[in-house]
Amino acid sequence: MITIYKNEGGSTQIVDRVDPAWIQPGSGVSVWVDLDQPTPEESRVLSDVFQFHELAIEDALSELHHPKIESYGDYLYLILHGIDFSASEHCFTTKDIDFFLGAQFLVTVHPGVSRSIGKIGAVCSRDARILGEGPGMLLYRIIDTMVDNYRPEVEKLSERLDELEDEVFEKPNTQLARLILNFKKDISSLRQVVLPQRDAVGRLARREFPLISEQLAYGFRDVHDHLVRLSDEAMFFQDRITSILDAHLSAVSNQLNQVMKVLTIIATLFMPLTVLTGVYGMNVPLPHLPGGERAQFWWILGMMLAMSGTMLVYFRRKHWI
Amino acid sequence: MITIYKNEGGSTQIVDRVDPAWIQPGSGVSVWVDLDQPTPEESRVLSDVFQFHELAIEDALSELHHPKIESYGDYLYLILHGIDFSASEHCFTTKDIDFFLGAQFLVTVHPGVSRSIGKIGAVCSRDARILGEGPGMLLYRIIDTMVDNYRPEVEKLSERLDELEDEVFEKPNTQLARLILNFKKDISSLRQVVLPQRDAVGRLARREFPLISEQLAYGFRDVHDHLVRLSDEAMFFQDRITSILDAHLSAVSNQLNQVMKVLTIIATLFMPLTVLTGVYGMNVPLPHLPGGERAQFWWILGMMLAMSGTMLVYFRRKHWI
Amino acid sequence: MITIYKNEGGSTQIVDRVDPAWIQPGSGVSVWVDLDQPTPEESRVLSDVFQFHELAIEDALSELHHPKIESYGDYLYLILHGIDFSASEHCFTTKDIDFFLGAQFLVTVHPGVSRSIGKIGAVCSRDARILGEGPGMLLYRIIDTMVDNYRPEVEKLSERLDELEDEVFEKPNTQLARLILNFKKDISSLRQVVLPQRDAVGRLARREFPLISEQLAYGFRDVHDHLVRLSDEAMFFQDRITSILDAHLSAVSNQLNQVMKVLTIIATLFMPLTVLTGVYGMNVPLPHLPGGERAQFWWILGMMLAMSGTMLVYFRRKHWI
């Protein structure tokens, strides 16, 4: 689907096609072309009207690209990643949005609905001033919205980390190790996606490209700041998940310790008793304990209790029970 | 709450409002505006009188920002973190204090009482010379106090580390692993907070901004030095806590070793005895041992003691007991 | 085998020998000399006709070189690694392809058939325009094809990683540790091969050499981008395989836990019963339990069941069974 917003002389309209004259520097027109899962027909506008470099168009139409920014002389080509809200609840995925920024135009290409672009698009139709501030400002607004969408996802990851940490100490099991592993992958994805975005937006904030005005740079500096914070958090999460895996190993070892203590206590209590009953079961004359025939049993029972009692005192001393 | 200190012609007064004329470069007036949890009403001074950049004001009024320094032309915007003394004893937390430094003014914004600012504020009211040295010197004094407040917290962390280390070897248990994990989080927080502050103050110390005089830079170099030391210590702590976790794992394994040795000793001592008593309990004629009927029992007892003795010698040789 | 493609005035021919006049800058001729496992005879063209530096020729004819790029004044010497499809299925190997790029010529040297060169060679014979675009463009096409060949190999590694991860949790065993180790070596090889290639192509993309036109640089920037992505993936894989090894250790420990629980349950259930039967097997008068002679056995059986039942309740509480 293709949507074209055109701002000229203070009013914004949605138009059908782009006039090549509009996109000449100094034309006084601001154009925003949004390509949402474009058909080959629709995507022809990139080469025919805007005459973007063939390799940039190829990248924009394919998927699976890393965030980056590239200058092609009069225009910038930028790939960023937005949260993929259509993905499953339990994992962190993103999809790439491509931007072409010129003096008079912004072109956005994305594979399917994007919340941030939808939101800015709606504002744009209502409020003529938005596009009137120029395509750079528009780009800033979209990126700002995209980066803000990371916040709730990162909060979710943080909560899941807290839960994992509790679980590790409460009921360590193999399934948990698997959860931890999956979690690590999510955090790696977050880092892999945030770091190059931070660098790309950082280049905008440092005004490496003449297209970016000083006023605009303050905005990108703010977005860059949010991305720095996100990447710091990703690194912090990675640190925590590694510690959690270590703690898990420690918890499993401790559990083994507990099991072995039970076994050792049981064996230590009952083995001597077995030998004692064995002795009195032998078919040889045994020395008589004091008292009559009937007292024998109680003597033996006494010995058994004494032995068990001694053991229990020993274990208590060792803080095993 | 808003407090405004004004120094002009050698005397410092607390005034009600800021005259825009005072903050013009070369006005000869030094102004310090302190906003403590400002109401929306109070915070309007930032935009109306000082005309700070909208994004900087937004950052200053919200929380959860990383330490950073940014130049907006005539003024600097600085975020630092002070120790949060209102937080629980057992964890390390900080809160951010925001600074706007101009040629004639310093504006501080903080969410709730700050010890450092309270202290400098008190001095400022008593001693006119403090504000008379200019807003840059005032900023240095506040930052110096803030950074000095880290020292006791870091000492506390260091002591807790020593305690943990002792405990790991004395009574390893799962609860300890949890403590270690929490500790790691505290140390990570310390690093996350100190590192960007070190870099921000480092930029002041290297005089990257024309607002900072050479004399002032010597002061910031000193603060920077303290922050370098703090960040070195944070890294050293991180190293130690990792070693402690490793030592904990080793202690748990050793404990298991001890438990297993007890079990093995018990089993090895009593199992042969069980077999021996079993043999003499069999309902088949057994070969007579030398001596009469009554001697049989003593012979068996002798065999038992001999077997146990041999085992004990063996264990002693292996240094198990 | 030596193949020489010559393009002059819009048509491409395969010729027998290289005329030194063709390779003079500004000759208007584009020459591509491909040396596939050259005989000493064939490789003499490098020194006699092209007069390359002796050390570069030595490197080109020997194997086992790391990817690199070097400028020798009028020509560039480049070593890259292509996937070695002749190698075994189960491991990742590459072979080096050497390039000499001049203003009018491209020389490629490789030890045995190369898919990428074969493919471009076939296109070159059919389509005169390919070589007509100049040797730089030809180099770009070959490198682009070589780097695209990494993609399926990387996907294969990714799938094997997923399989390993499943296996670790399903049936941990020593053999698995060995697989993980071998896998790590493959990933290291991938990194070792991709990283220097990324840097070499990056230097082409940044136009560090005057031979590379701006148009060509856009192409190399694209290839560089793919190599950046490959090296990111290699690092991500390395991270994952390390986590898998950790998870493997955790799984083995958990398995031990399970085994020990079975042992402890068995011992705890049966040891007390042994003592009980031992007591009733003693050759001393035992106190009579209520009921007649025949009731004794059922009393004892009842005691046994009660003891076992208590134990089972205890284990259930501890979530062992």
Added chain:
Amino acid sequence: MITIYKNEGGSTQIVDRVDPAWIQPGSGVSVWVDLDQPTPEESRVLSDVFQFHELAIEDALSELHHPKIESYGDYLYLILHGIDFSASEHCFTTKDIDFFLGAQFLVTVHPGVSRSIGKIGAVCSRDARILGEGPGMLLYRIIDTMVDNYRPEVEKLSERLDELEDEVFEKPNTQLARLILNFKKDISSLRQVVLPQRDAVGRLARREFPLISEQLAYGFRDVHDHLVRLSDEAMFFQDRITSILDAHLSAVSNQLNQVMKVLTIIATLFMPLTVLTGVYGMNVPLPHLPGGERAQFWWILGMMLAMSGTMLVYFRRKHWI
């Protein structure tokens, strides 16, 4: 204690006070002021005569500072750490020595006796040429001696590492883990102290300060070289101690393995025998083995030996015994 060495016209004297005229650049006098644990009275020379910056004096008189070098215009302020020979044998500690270097003077401040300064001071009194070479050369001599003092300490650490390594394999125990932990702390201290010294002396060697002549820089380059070597060794030690901790964990696990093998062998040997004797102890008619009544026992004994023998052969096969 304060000692003042003054060199003028080829002779060195110990004098009582410093004449401010001497320390003017180009005065032709070389002065060395050594402050050993100075009283507040003595330390006043720093501010009154030399007029050093207040913050530098504060640093010089307090302790616990990291090595660093700072330029204050006409003079350099340098903090280095010397081995603290007064500390306990079993741990690595250092104390800081502060230097102020000007064109005509060197001021040293240290908390208590310093071997290096004592040594150079003794030479200085005897040999007038030493101070005659200027304060820079004197600084070089002191630093050179200080750095040379690290060598035996590092050798001691290296020997302790070798011992630890032997012990880990000979008698692994928890106490060892503690030793390893303490050792790690010592190595960390070494690194923490050597690294910033290396960087500070490196800045002297690279002649970043105009006070350092080319001839002097050769000397500092040599000291820098020794510090590079020390920091390399510290890193190497850190690597080794980490490996030793890993090896310790492996040794503990192996020990557990040995214990468990003993237990398993004992249990496997005696459990079947217990069952056999139990069978022949049952109060039911048992099938007669061939031979008379008396042969029964020997048959049973034979069965026991056969069972034990089979087990032993099995264990031997598994390389357990």
Added chain:
Amino acid sequence: MITIYKNEGGSTQIVDRVDPAWIQPGSGVSVWVDLDQPTPEESRVLSDVFQFHELAIEDALSELHHPKIESYGDYLYLILHGIDFSASEHCFTTKDIDFFLGAQFLVTVHPGVSRSIGKIGAVCSRDARILGEGPGMLLYRIIDTMVDNYRPEVEKLSERLDELEDEVFEKPNTQLARLILNFKKDISSLRQVVLPQRDAVGRLARREFPLISEQLAYGFRDVHDHLVRLSDEAMFFQDRITSILDAHLSAVSNQLNQVMKVLTIIATLFMPLTVLTGVYGMNVPLPHLPGGERAQFWWILGMMLAMSGTMLVYFRRKHWI
């Protein structure tokens, strides 16, 4: 021993002493002075004739120096490390060779026989052209030979790594952990020696010193390349040995698992049997099983087999046997 090669007017002679006139820039003479374990007498040539800097001579005559390169104006001082072939087979050691390179001379100092220098020396005596190419070319030839000598040592390390890897999985034991530890030390030594050499030769290759001609730089670039490869391999080895240690820990844990499974199987098989025989050994009237007196035993035997069979089926299901 001192050997002096002099080349003048196309012929090379071995001479007795060095004429200071020869070593003046532009003298047209090339001199190579080789000092093999020089006596104090012989080493005086360094200071008397060449007038090298005192600290460089001190370094050259002592041992235990890290590879480095330093410029002293008209001459370069270079320390490299060659393989020490006189050392034991089982560990990796090197010895340092010192070079002084001037416009007309090369001085080499080494503690005892060096294979590379011996080899180049022999060639030099036979072929006048070698020294005729100038001292820089001679230096390149010696370094090239030295670096080539690393190759077989590295191959040996690689083979030992493969062997270790096999052993870890075949027979894990504590001795192996020790071997791994020693191996790590060798790899660390390799890295410690190769990395600074790579950097030193890199500086020659980048022509940081005017003494190095462009032609010579191509040669050093080639040597640098070999050193880069060596340092990459050292890092790769370090990675592998760490994985091997991890795998060793995993193998030891697995072995423990196996031992514990045997114990559990034995205990689970025989404990119930013990209880059963205990029951039939009790001195109380037991309920009669169907059939006559003699059938009782066979009933019991049947119960025993049924119990054991059930257990074995259970273990088979769990894949323990």
